[in-house]
Amino acid sequence: MLETANFADEINRAQHQSMQMDSSMLSFGLGIDDPKGIFGTTSGLAKAFGSERVFDMPTAENAMTGIGIGAAIAGSRVLMTHQRLDFFLLAMDQLVNNAAKWHYMFNGMMKVPITIRLIIGRGWGQGPTHAQNLQAWFAHVPGLKVVVPSRTENVAQQLHQAIMDDNPVLFIEHRWLHQQSCHTESIVSLEQPLEHTQIVREGKNITVVANSYMLLEALRAAEHLAELGIDCEVIDTACLHQINWSVLHSSIEKTGHLLVCDSARKEFSCGAEILANLSENCFGHFNRAPVRLGLPDYPEPTSYGLTKDFYPCAQAIACKISELLGSKKSLEAHSPLEQSGHHDVPGSWFKGPF
Amino acid sequence: MLETANFADEINRAQHQSMQMDSSMLSFGLGIDDPKGIFGTTSGLAKAFGSERVFDMPTAENAMTGIGIGAAIAGSRVLMTHQRLDFFLLAMDQLVNNAAKWHYMFNGMMKVPITIRLIIGRGWGQGPTHAQNLQAWFAHVPGLKVVVPSRTENVAQQLHQAIMDDNPVLFIEHRWLHQQSCHTESIVSLEQPLEHTQIVREGKNITVVANSYMLLEALRAAEHLAELGIDCEVIDTACLHQINWSVLHSSIEKTGHLLVCDSARKEFSCGAEILANLSENCFGHFNRAPVRLGLPDYPEPTSYGLTKDFYPCAQAIACKISELLGSKKSLEAHSPLEQSGHHDVPGSWFKGPF
């Protein structure tokens, strides 16, 4: 029987390995050494590497980010973890005015090897201030790297290489991915060079671009559509700072159709950039107008009753694709994709309270 | 002889009028009542309305923003001014987690009538942390309004209506606009309803979209191109939260060509959203692939020697347009647009030191 690994454990493994490989490495964040170990992702680190290298911190996100940057400038390798991306809004000055610009404005004399893990909440009443994905903000700022993982197979590789990178990297984890598993066999080695933009599923009818949890939904939709004779190419844009545009351009040249799925608000988003770039560069290769899916332009409400359609799911993706391709299939054709159980949890294992 | 008004004075006038009309209104910011009056834009306010209503503040952007929001929730109308947008990065938590969401997450029970003036620096060695325009960040966040003025004619109207709006509004002023003038005759009344997206120059060959200082460059380019027989339609997207898409769509249907000029980094930008939206909605109306201009993806360097081509100017716009339209005109054809004098100042009146 094949053994399986899960996403949270892989994240944990990458951290252990990195700390082992670089004895200068420090890791800190609120609750990093607490009994729950940040959804299990940091369990055992403090024990293995001691409280000088792995430590809890005051609730002071702004200065603590600066302190991480300073330690990185000084020669430590730094990993910082925030239980929610939303809390990190307090530290934008340090991130943008210092970390992002340091290497550049000091003419290459110093570098800032800091990685900042940001966890995005969703569902179970996370609500307006515990469920924001601001990947578009980070991607807009020159000098930052932004990695948004989706798959258990390569998340350890992605995190390890983010940590070992000598630049500031935002590592944006969706909370609903933590329990995802894969066969240990399929896991990519930590050292294997990153594919910044990866074709996860080949297809010839339409190019579907996604990252984070949205990629899983896109893959589910693609599996289902295959049965209906629609062949989707699904591309993972995990590394937003360095999209391999030629992969996307070739795909459009092949398929002639594009759906971009954003895991944040649809407008003024990373999805907009992808759609804009492909429109500029693949003009003449589109058979129909490209389309987008994303979150609506209001905050995530808290109530179970209000979040039903807040996140586009596999079914919505399938509908959008068949609509784009002018397929006659009705909504019902995609009902196999309907989520069973509650829409506000990733699975029945999730029981709150946060 | 016609009298002229200037941009800074118009901003000043709008504030005086607003404070007069709403006796609950408070206005504060670093140096708001100092001898220089924030480039003249706040001169006389403290004297006219007293130090209870118009006051300087501690260097504490985060809490002061929250305090402004709290006063607005309580029933004051609030205007806050930052001498540089870059300083406001300290207050993203208050802006995004409180101001933007308040009305929504409390189900319409409260409102937040706060306007935040943010000034963008450029040139004279402003450098990496005094010259950022993060309009794309603000436009991405549901619940914010974002107004980016360009013209003396309507800047008082725009600011007055921002202040009188019962929602949080970011009002992003480019420092190089402050000395711009126009005939007093052409000034729009404070009460006249805003045109969120305005055709500033009609034309039939290409649609050029811009805001902020970039709009002036686009207009200069358009004047020049007209002489060469290229007729540009120039559209001002001053209100990023509420772009009147039908104005843009109709324009594309007419011209079949699009250039979007962004006053910030080109990628992951407002320009991307505009290009994406038009590609989705005007498919089939484009004669050629749409194009973009914007700032490069590195910070503004400080040195005079390094900033020469950092900001796309009228000449660059003209070149891009003739290239797009397949015109045979060479770079030299656009040399009348070349800036006279130093490239890092808006005019010879500007003598530093900041």
Next chain:
Amino acid sequence: MKPLSDLYQQMLRIRLVEEEIANRYSEQKMRCPTHLSIGQEAVAVGVSSALTIDDKVYSSHRAHAHYLAKGGSVNKLIAELYGKKTGCTGGRGGSMHLCDLDAGFMASTAIVANSIPLAVGHALHFQTQNTGAISVAYFGEGATEEGAFYESLNFAVLKSLPMLFVCENNRYSVYSSLDVRQPSNRSIIDLAKAIGANTIELDGNDVVAVAEAANEAKTSILQGKGPVLMECHTYRHREHCGPNYDDELGYRPKQEVEDWLKRDPLVLAEVQLPSTFSKDKIIASISSEIGQAFSLAEAAEFPSIDQNYEYLYA
């Protein structure tokens, strides 16, 4: 000052409401992160006893007690936890975003320390409008680590605003004890004094002490003597977030937990009550109120998804 029996009754009511939330949480119908105030009721009740409807309150993620003590509707609270239309924010905000404007409870927010500046802004409005009311910010000792707290206190003192800062020092921020977050020789009171605030340090489980201190503070504030910071030492009985006890995790010393449980604010008050005081009758009436609140909440409709676009802008 209100008689002890009143204060006790209010604490008991809050306790019973929260115990019922805890009992029913595992039914998975209250689907939002929920931070119970059990063990800390004396602070909310004591402070509120000094406030009128015109005084405004802001709070944090742990806000149920503050909301109820200020006069917030229990029906709307429970309905909110159920995410129903009849909830205090119509389901938009959940447990971490409460509001009852009729009671002068402005808002609680979920980002540590970020409602403190709002409260100070409200006090600024009061000052410029000369209203004679005060603004109150409740927060945990963890929030005092945030720059927002420091900047807010500095400004409130600078302007001598009508502002009461209430710090509930329950010694923990989630699982983290004070010693990994604050210097051992740092006292919140001394810090506030150094900034120029008036201060009162007290036993936050002694409801009478809290009430007296709050009254005294309010009087001083209204005399224009500037903001007051009260540091109330207290303890939460259950886990940081959620309905259970979690002391099996071992993050709090056993002895410490036992000592504080003995100092339960309800127990401390109970022994001082007159012998004529009939607890049973009160429990019966509260229980029926609570039962009704839950029934109403369960029966109420979810808000309509069609309204999701409402109230994005005013």
Next chain:
Amino acid sequence: MKPLSDLYQQMLRIRLVEEEIANRYSEQKMRCPTHLSIGQEAVAVGVSSALTIDDKVYSSHRAHAHYLAKGGSVNKLIAELYGKKTGCTGGRGGSMHLCDLDAGFMASTAIVANSIPLAVGHALHFQTQNTGAISVAYFGEGATEEGAFYESLNFAVLKSLPMLFVCENNRYSVYSSLDVRQPSNRSIIDLAKAIGANTIELDGNDVVAVAEAANEAKTSILQGKGPVLMECHTYRHREHCGPNYDDELGYRPKQEVEDWLKRDPLVLAEVQLPSTFSKDKIIASISSEIGQAFSLAEAAEFPSIDQNYEYLYA
């Protein structure tokens, strides 16, 4: 400790460099915002006298004196103001972003208080690497209003980091006097004490006093007694940003300005110098050094625009 004549000489050198910048600024070849330290040289020189090359320094927008006193190259400073390739950041950063790694001057930054956490982070690195060096943060009294200052100090004390905080209290933030920014009864020293730092308050225009205090502070820090905050009272002579005097604007009381000008740190030191000390000879040598720095800067090339894409990523 270094002899007074050494300290004086260094102050004089910094003064003359900055005066020459001021003289030439109107030529409009130094095209960047420039904040002169004239009047505040004693702090930089006194503190630096206690530091070795291994001790690292971070500073703010007003950094020329800190940079030069720590041993930063004058040629690279002037070239940087001219935006030349030979500047200390090759023209990337300008006056507000200085760096001389050979001298242990890490960086100055242009956002108020935002280099303080960096310095603390450097101290954290020193502590975990057990290097026996200290990290220094210079900042103005305005920076103490920022939460970043407070949070940084809190963490440094919590971890007992090898950290020296140097506050230059020159009473103004741009045109704003202390009374519109900080409570009248707030002392930065008391605040730092309340947080648990060791503190020294002193006359920042007395270079010997500063040097002694810095030495004492460093000894204490290296003994593991935790961070020290020095509050140095001082005054800037010229406008906040730029080469001129601006007292005609009237934002500083005339008498105050006069009193402080009399207490010029150079004047205070000069009267204590031995009679054998020959100022003229020193001025001559410094002037030639400065003249050369300006000539080199003027003659140097601008960095190539083609390199604008370099160093975005390491």
